[in-house]
Amino acid sequence: MREYILKKIVISFITILGAVSLVFFIIHMIPGDPVENLLGEQALSVDKEKIRKSLGLDKPIHQQYIVFIKNLARGDLGESLYRKGQKVSELIRERFPNTFILALSAMLISISLSMGAGILSALKKGTLIDTTIMAISGFGISIPAFFLGPLLLLIFCRWLKILPPPASQEGVLSLVLPSITLGFALAAFLSRLIRSQMIEVLSEDFIRTAYSKGLSKKRVIFKHAFSNILIVVITIVGMQFGSLLTGAIITERVFAWQGIGTLMIEAISKRDYPVVQGTIILISSLYVVINLCVDIIYALIDPRIRYAKD
């Protein structure tokens, strides 16, 4: 057991290091001079040299890499090229909570939507309700978020006029459409999963036993059947949280949400490459770490996984 977890941690560490190095080298290999981008092509070469020196860009790439890794180990992601003295880690700290809240509420929405839809669909298998829910979820799986978002805005703010226009939404209200947009694909996928798992469990012997003991339908469905598929659902949800964080990049742009995704895109358009680098590293490391945690928790809960993977 300890060996399995250790192995997982080491592999994740290598992955993060690999990903970080990849991002570093890609950004440094890309044609085009960041200093020239910063100062414009007409800048004096003396100024260019000065900036280059202050950013450490005059050293050979392997030395830059070593410095970069050393700083990273101390949590130092460098400074923004644009706002002098603004640390990248501070910018991220400012924006990250917004992204986290968005991803979290997207997750909660998709769990509650899919639990309702999936269980209902399984109980009414083959009926019109089931077909409708499955059709909607088929739609949800294949529609890209950057189309779903504008579509929801259209439907709720313009056609039905249930919600105020996006610019005047405040507080929790402003969270509604972004988190549905972000969580809809996951909800669609989860409700299919819950449906198929529920149908399978409901045909098991212990369900018949529970019914024949005279337990109420509600009790059988939630206590006996649903608690049996919970582990699968939790694992999938956990593994998808990382994808929600990356998916947030797109959702944030639809709704001008001030999260880490918009920070990254702004930085890209301003060629502020330490910020680009920092945000990419943060999101990808979180993605890996979250998957690692899910793997470990899963192994702790379910001994079958542990032995199969050893």
Added chain:
Amino acid sequence: MRKINFLIGFIVVILFVLMGTIGPFILQDRDKIPSIENQLRPPERGHPFGFDENGYDLLSRIILGARIALIVGLFTTLISSFVGSIIGAISGYFGRPVDELIMRVVDILMSFPGILLSISIIALTQNPSYAMIIIALSITSWVPYARLVRSQTLSLKNRDFVIAAKAMGAGDFYIIRRHILPNCLNSIIVQATFGIAGAIIAESALSFLGIGPQDSASWGALIDSGTQYLLIRWHLAFFPGLFLFIAVMGINLLGDALRDRLDPRLRI
């Protein structure tokens, strides 16, 4: 039901391909030139989707967008399936230590969200070209082909006809080229069909984020600029999105049908 799905997918894909190949040539020159007095004009006769914020006819933009989607989807898939299949075959055929090394790289790429890698590749190029987008997408999308071909190679390489070829003195790369890869072709084609849909969505996502080529008619870029005028001209974001959705849906339906025909083992 399966036949109907195939038929719908087939028709949609044919229409999409016609739109992307012939479409741009049918357009008259006046459709390609923006004009100030047409900015944000609502739909009218001859211009069913109206005009965008630059005064372009939206339908013409969508047709040009189909060409972009077609080109990026096809080339990304061609490159990534070609490279991925060869890497996968080499990995499976030669075994350790080559296999170990390749699989570690695959592990890293798989545990890394693909869109982030594409973003970081095109992040710092000023006004990236479509070739750049295709390369950025190919770098992440060869992985599924490599895994697919590797796993099939592992079982193929111990089959009698491969051993016979070896006994007759055939070289390793000859065997990979003539015996291994042709036997993987069906699954590669199925995977590639879904790959085209994936590449189209990925390209649109990058354009939507505003980091694709500038002034692009990519469906993603059209949705992005249309979203800003959503409350006055809803069709500007709606129709490009609808075309994207239908095209991707059609390709996926076709992929499902191909999977049933060519590679029943992959059916879930």
